Amino acid sequence: MSRRVVITGLGAITPIGNTVDEMWEGIKNKKCGVDNITLFDSSTFKTSLDAEVKNYNPSDYFDVKSAKRLDRSSQFALIAAREAVKASGITEENTDFKRVGIFVGTGIGGLITIENQCEINYSKGNNRVSPMFIPMAIGNMASGNISIEFGFKGESVATVTACASSTHALGEAYKNIKYGYEDVIVSGGTEAVICPVAVAGFENMRALSNSTDKTRASIPFDKERTGFVIGEGSGILILEELEHAKKRNAKIYGEIIGFGATTDAYHITSPRPDGEGAADAMIRAMEDANIKPEEIDYINAHGTSTSLNDSTETKAIKKALGEEASKKVMVSSTKGNIGHLLGAAGGVEAIICLKAMENDLVPPTINYKEKDEECDLDIVPNEARNAKLNIVMSNSLGFGGHNASIILKKWEE
Numbered sequence: 001m002s003r004r005v006v007i008t009g010l011g012a013i014t015p016i017g018n019t020v021d022e023m024w025e026g027i028k029n030k031k032c033g034v035d036n037i038t039l040f041d042s043s044t045f046k047t048s049l050d051a052e053v054k055n056y057n058p059s060d061y062f063d064v065k066s067a068k069r070l071d072r073s074s075q076f077a078l079i080a081a082r083e084a085v086k087a088s089g090i091t092e093e094n095t096d097f098k099r100v101g102i103f104v105g106t107g108i109g110g111l112i113t114i115e116n117q118c119e120i121n122y123s124k125g126n127n128r129v130s131p132m133f134i135p136m137a138i139g140n141m142a143s144g145n146i147s148i149e150f151g152f153k154g155e156s157v158a159t160v161t162a163c164a165s166s167t168h169a170l171g172e173a174y175k176n177i178k179y180g181y182e183d184v185i186v187s188g189g190t191e192a193v194i195c196p197v198a199v200a201g202f203e204n205m206r207a208l209s210n211s212t213d214k215t216r217a218s219i220p221f222d223k224e225r226t227g228f229v230i231g232e233g234s235g236i237l238i239l240e241e242l243e244h245a246k247k248r249n250a251k252i253y254g255e256i257i258g259f260g261a262t263t264d265a266y267h268i269t270s271p272r273p274d275g276e277g278a279a280d281a282m283i284r285a286m287e288d289a290n291i292k293p294e295e296i297d298y299i300n301a302h303g304t305s306t307s308l309n310d311s312t313e314t315k316a317i318k319k320a321l322g323e324e325a326s327k328k329v330m331v332s333s334t335k336g337n338i339g340h341l342l343g344a345a346g347g348v349e350a351i352i353c354l355k356a357m358e359n360d361l362v363p364p365t366i367n368y369k370e371k372d373e374e375c376d377l378d379i380v381p382n383e384a385r386n387a388k389l390n391i392v393m394s395n396s397l398g399f400g401g402h403n404a405s406i407i408l409k410k411w412e413e
Contacts, residue, residue, distance in 0.1 A: 009088030051339025105165030107343030162398030167346030188347030231339030235347030260284025264401030275316030303333020
């Protein structure tokens with residue numbers, strides 16, 4: 001017997017706000033988090049812009065010893081988890097911590113730590129490499145550190161499916177609760193890889209925007225798009241079995257009603273040109289939710305601002321929803337605001353979807369100017385739109401051909 005899965009807590013740290021409310025205000029006010037790279041000297045790079053978490057000082061959140069032992073990606077995950085857990089009201093008095101899981105995805109993990117420690121190894125010798133190197137670098141440590149801080153003792157895993165990582169995490173968490181394995185799961189994603197080696201790698205594969213104009217760098221669905229803007233941050237949600245949430249009178253932010261995931265089996269970085277894999281993930285999610293395409297009010301697209309992604313995702317949406325439904329559905333990408341948070345993107349974007357439903361406000365695709373005939377959906381250009389939102393979908397597509405779609409519903413008894 002399947003159980004209903006609701007969301008009872010939200011937490012975020014992003015390039016446009018270091019809490020959920022700050023981020024949502026940024027979305028409403030068309031704030032763009034793209035700015036000059038400050039985390040390292042980028043003077044020898046073609047790429048000059050990124051989307052960093054602003055005004056971030058680890059000492060505001062951690063003591064000196066903890067900050068030194070946590071990679072930036074784990075720091076972000078803990079900050080977002082603290083906000084989400086606090087919002088949820090979960091305590092040992094109202095919840096069995098042995099049935100609280102942690103499913104947090106990341107695309108790359110502690111890459112900043114890896115880069116730093118490799119430099120130390122080469123310049124100072126192997127005996128100077130930190131004994132904390134491995135536990136700081138490995139990708140499961142966001143989940144592990146959340147478990148340790150809060151004492152949650154259920155299943156703890158990390159999903160690593162590139163830019164689909166946190167949507168995959170949410171989907172797997174949803175299934176675990178739906179089928180009775182856990183009562184509560186802390187889920188979402190985190191990423192912090194703005195460092196020379198990552199930017200060089202993405203730049204040399206021609207994936208990053210080469211624009212020097214902050215308002216024309218991350219421009220999803222725009223004909224002049226040249227690549228994505230690398231971002232960082234974390235989005236964490238508390239997923240909970242409905243009756244468990246009701247028993248403790250928790251605030252419910254929304255419900256997860258469907259999840260679908262597929263693989264392109266095509267190319268390590270390029271999506272299938274016909275959009276079949278992404279379309280099938282959306283179809284699976286709709287089948288799981290037992291809804292028809294025309295019931296979807298809004299899609300938060302993966303919308304990376306790369307030429308291939310945006311045109312292919314447009315084809316996929318048309319294939320999945322059909323011509324009529326795809327003409328009517330509102331589709332936008334909030335990566336114009338926050339850049340591409342890679343493995344954290346889906347977690348943050350799921351939170352944006354929940355806030356959109358709560359406020360009946362569709363986030364716009366900002367900084368849009370030039371229409372692309374291959375991206376001919378209703379992309380809600382530049383201005384937020386007041387509209388009744390009952391069911392929304394969020395898409396995430398990752399290198400390796402990973403596709404994940406999740407469907408959220410406004411809370412109703």
